[in-house]
Amino acid sequence: MRLPPEKKSKIDALWDRFWSGGLSNPLQSIEQMSYLIFMKRLEDMDVLEQRRANAMGKEYTSVFEGHEDCRWSAWKHKTAEDMLKHVRDVVFPFIKNIHDGEKTLFSQHMKDAMFIIPKPSLVQEAVGIIDELDISGQTSDVQGDIYEYLLNQLATAGKNGQFRTPRHIIRMIVELVDPDVNDRICDPACGTAGFLFTAYRYILKKYTSPDMVTKDEEGDWHGLIGDHITEQNAWDKLHQDTFYGFDFESTMVRIALMNMVLHGIKAPHIEYTDTLSNQYSGExxxxxxxxxxxxxxxxxxxxxxxxxxxxxxxxxxxFVEKMIRLLEIGGKCGVIVPDGVLFGSSTAHKNLRKILLETCQLEGIVSMPSGVFKPYAGVSTAVLVFTRGGSTEKVWFYDMEADGYSLDDKRTPTDMKGDIPDIIERFRKRREENPGDRKGKCFYVPAEEIKANNYDLSISRYKEIEYEEVEYEKPEVIIRKIEEIEGRILENVGELKGMLGKGM
Incomplete structure (x- = not known):
């Protein structure tokens, strides 16, 4: 869902109110808005889960059992003063202990969370805007849309290389890696958990009857009920022992936890940890x-x-070295890296590429255009897809020229597909197609050739560019034409002088 102009203008107005109301920290504002969105979507998801249970003939216990006054629909029409008091003193404590006091990671990270919107009018206006966004249980990551839009106000966006990954790029990477119901899936720098809940939705899509799955114009999937997952222990594993995320920003951890819970995952493993430091030693x-x-x-x-x-x-x-170490032998990774990782000349750059080729199967590199992350960053990036273990015989390259949106700061939708469907299809068929024409969109390069080129993994090193031959006229013809032009100029100058002479 892309926020239409009228919704953007309302969020802009809300941002102004947050600023004037004393919440001038953008990340703090996003967090407070996320709490309200969580309250709204919690009821939406509860209704959806009830429908899923009914469709599968299962019993379902509402998350609001014994707390009906915490439903969004039960308090959204209260007066401003009553609403602030009810949300602060009743609803917010309820969502902090959403699973009846169970000691989940969600409750642990939410225990220090505070609802700090100070003015009744601000709460009422925020609730009104969120209600008008018409968030339903099948709408994907609307919180992410608001977060992404609010990033425009975040003065430090990109300061440490942190900005939200476009969802269509996330979906592409998830489809390339193809996670399944028995996997243990990790994002060691998870942010808002976009990769994790997209992987969850992808798995549900794989196990939902095809006639029930629909796709919107942006390529997102809907109608995902996972009706082909018939064993309860498979559902338990999916919800409790499949998704793991880490981030070193506590606010991001809370937002990620809310995102995962809203997507139906009761006990997500999102932890406040810097995975590059000695705090975390998992392998x-x-x-x-x-x-x-x-x-x-x-x-x-x-x-x-x-x-x-x-x-x-x-x-x-x-991070790439850490990801290799985090994978089991045979485990698969899809990661976005800046182009410098592919061709950097430092010893560390070359050693990382050597590790990828000699201790992993580097299956594919998708070179993305520089505008994919605008307006937050204009850096050129690539997607690496690799499997830990073994060694690389040849690497599949794809030169993405379009992702379905304009590549300027506006990122205006074009066809909202670009090369992405072709990338997914060609990657899946790469072994049978075995593309060798380096003038095309995709092609293989032998690992030995890459090693001979100082382990350079940039597509420009290997792609052949076909130049059109331009035929120029012979020098004497060009000289004659210049003389003719000069003659006409002199003739016109003479006429001009004559006209000036008569005037005098």
């Missing part, structure tokens, strides 16, 4: 990793995890 724990780690920035040398061997403080390199 070989996951079968799938999906991530867009910070593109730039560095970490204090003394804080770097002792098991990371690249000898650099550049986070974009350390």
């Amino acid at each position: 070989e724990e996951f079968t799938v990793i999906l991530a867009n780690p910070p593109f730039k920035g560095s970490i204090d040398k003394n804080d770097i995890n002792d098991k990371l061997t690249l000898g650099t403080t550049k986070t974009e390199l350390l």
